[in-house]
Every structure is written in structure tokens, then in C-alpha cells.
Amino acid sequence: MKIILTKDLPGLGFKDEVVSVKNGYGRNYIIPQGFGVLANKSNSKVLKENLKQTAKKQEEILKAAQKLSKKIGDLVIEFKLKTGSDEKVFGSVTTAQISKMLEEKGFEVHKKNISILSKVNNVGEYDVDLKIHKDLTHPIKINVTGDIVKPKKKKTVKKEDKPKDDVKDSKETSKKEVKNTSSEKVNDDSVSKESKKDTKESKKDTKESKKSKK
Structure with a gap:
């Protein structure tokens, strides 16, 4: 439908301008809110008369707009x-x-x-x-x-440094453990040798005993 605007309506048009709108928008908003009237024969005739009478005013409005543009x-x-x-x-x-x-x-x-x-x-x-x-x-x-915008860097959690004394004690403990392990191994070897020696002597005594019986 066509509407004659009776007021400036931002986004649509200015006063005394004829615009085309959807029926619902025209009948439910523009006309009831007083922004315009239906562009029928009688209203169009009134518009022409108004434009004649306000021609000078419209010219001033246009000049003001041109001044703003400049x-x-x-x-x-x-x-x-x-x-x-x-x-x-x-x-x-x-x-x-x-x-x-x-x-x-x-x-x-x-x-x-x-x-x-x-x-x-x-x-x-x-x-x-x-x-x-x-x-x-x-x-x-x-x-x-x-x-x-720079991407946020992930925070790295630093491992807590051990105090020097703790590191020293840790090293000494480790050395002692290695020494004890070596000592235990030596003792095990000694026991093993003694055991083998006793076994040999036992076998020797058994042989001699057999000879004696004969």
C-alpha cells in the first residue's frame, strides 16, 4: 500500500513523501501512530496543495540539508x-x-x-x-x-628446586646404598665359596671311607 508521510520516519522517509509499505505495517503502525495517511485521491489532492503552500519551506529544508552535506x-x-x-x-x-x-x-x-x-x-x-x-x-x-589480540600463553609450573644440602644428602645416601649392596654381594660370594669347599671335603671323606672298608 502507498502512504503519504505526515512526519519524518527514520529508515522509511520524510514528511510529505509518498512511500510503499506492507499493508500490516501501514495499517497497524504508521497510520495509528500518526506518521502518515493512506495515499488515496483525496489525501493526494491535499498533499499537492500542501506542497504548493510549503514549497518555500521545503526549499529551505533542502538548502539546510545541502549545507549539512557540505x-x-x-x-x-x-x-x-x-x-x-x-x-x-x-x-x-x-x-x-x-x-x-x-x-x-x-x-x-x-x-x-x-x-x-x-x-x-x-x-x-x-x-x-x-x-x-x-x-x-x-x-x-x-x-x-x-x-x-595475542593468544594467552599457558602457564608452566616450575618444579621446586631442592636445597643443596638435601641434594648432597641424597647423593651420599645413594652412595651408601650402592656400597652396602656391593658388600652384601661380596659376603654372598664368600659364603658360596665356603659352601663349595665343605662339599668337596665331604666327598673326599666319603671316598676314603669306602676304600677303608674294602
């Missing part, structure tokens, strides 16, 4: 976003942020009248359109720079 000029708004090493940004730039930055510079443009022409994914420049009048759109740029 002031904005070749504006570039800077944004710094966190990025990875591949220069891809974390997050994005919104029309609300651009509107706020413009306001800080003295330019009032509603966020719904701002269009970012491409998605902000990487660092670099992006084109933005500002609709400051129904017959005037002003282009600006935003420049996105990166703040590289």
Missing part, C-alpha cells in the same frame, strides 16, 4: 577493533555507533538513516551512506584499524 564533506570516521593475526575483526561497526560518532562531531543523523554498504569483517575502509534529506544522500567512509 560541512560533513569527505569525512572519515575511525574505528579501532580487536583483531586476530589474519586481520579479521572481532565484532563489527553498527549504524548506532556511526550515529554517535557523527553527533560527537556536531552532525545529527538518525541511525536508521545510515547505511553501511558492505559487512565489516576485516580492517580497512568501508563506504557509508547518510540519507539527510529525501532528495539527498551523502557518502562518507569509515576506517577500521586493528588491535591484534
Whole structure:
């Protein structure tokens, strides 16, 4: 359906502009909220009369918009976003942020009248359109720079250094254990030799005993 706007409606149009909208949006919001009327024959006739009477005023509004456009000029708004090493940004730039930055510079443009022409994914420049009048759109740029986020390093847990005295005692204990082990081995060898000697002597006595009996 076609609607004649009776007030500026950000994101849709300006006063006395004829716009096309969905039936539900027009009947349930625009008309009840007083933003516009149905563009029928009678209302269109009234619009023409109003435009004739307000032609001078409309001209002044357009001149004000042209003046604003000239002031904005070749504006570039800077944004710094966190990025990875591949220069891809974390997050994005919104029309609300651009509107706020413009306001800080003295330019009032509603966020719904701002269009970012491409998605902000990487660092670099992006084109933005500002609709400051129904017959005037002003282009600006935003420049996105990166703040590289370094990955967090894993904390390494250091082993506690033993005191020197403990290390010394540990070495001495180890030496003693080795010495004792060697000593035990020597004793075992001695016992084994004695045992073998006793066995030989026993065999010798047995042989002599047999000879004696014969």
C-alpha cells in the first residue's frame, strides 16, 4: 500500500513523501501512530496543495540539508577493533555507533538513516551512506584499524628446586646404598665359596671311607 508521510520516519522517509509499505505495517503502525495517511485521491489532492503552500519551506529544508552535506564533506570516521593475526575483526561497526560518532562531531543523523554498504569483517575502509534529506544522500567512509589480540600463553609450573644440602644428602645416601649392596654381594660370594669347599671335603671323606672298608 502507498502512504503519504505526515512526519519524518527514520529508515522509511520524510514528511510529505509518498512511500510503499506492507499493508500490516501501514495499517497497524504508521497510520495509528500518526506518521502518515493512506495515499488515496483525496489525501493526494491535499498533499499537492500542501506542497504548493510549503514549497518555500521545503526549499529551505533542502538548502539546510545541502549545507549539512557540505560541512560533513569527505569525512572519515575511525574505528579501532580487536583483531586476530589474519586481520579479521572481532565484532563489527553498527549504524548506532556511526550515529554517535557523527553527533560527537556536531552532525545529527538518525541511525536508521545510515547505511553501511558492505559487512565489516576485516580492517580497512568501508563506504557509508547518510540519507539527510529525501532528495539527498551523502557518502562518507569509515576506517577500521586493528588491535591484534595475542593468544594467552599457558602457564608452566616450575618444579621446586631442592636445597643443596638435601641434594648432597641424597647423593651420599645413594652412595651408601650402592656400597652396602656391593658388600652384601661380596659376603654372598664368600659364603658360596665356603659352601663349595665343605662339599668337596665331604666327598673326599666319603671316598676314603669306602676304600677303608674294602
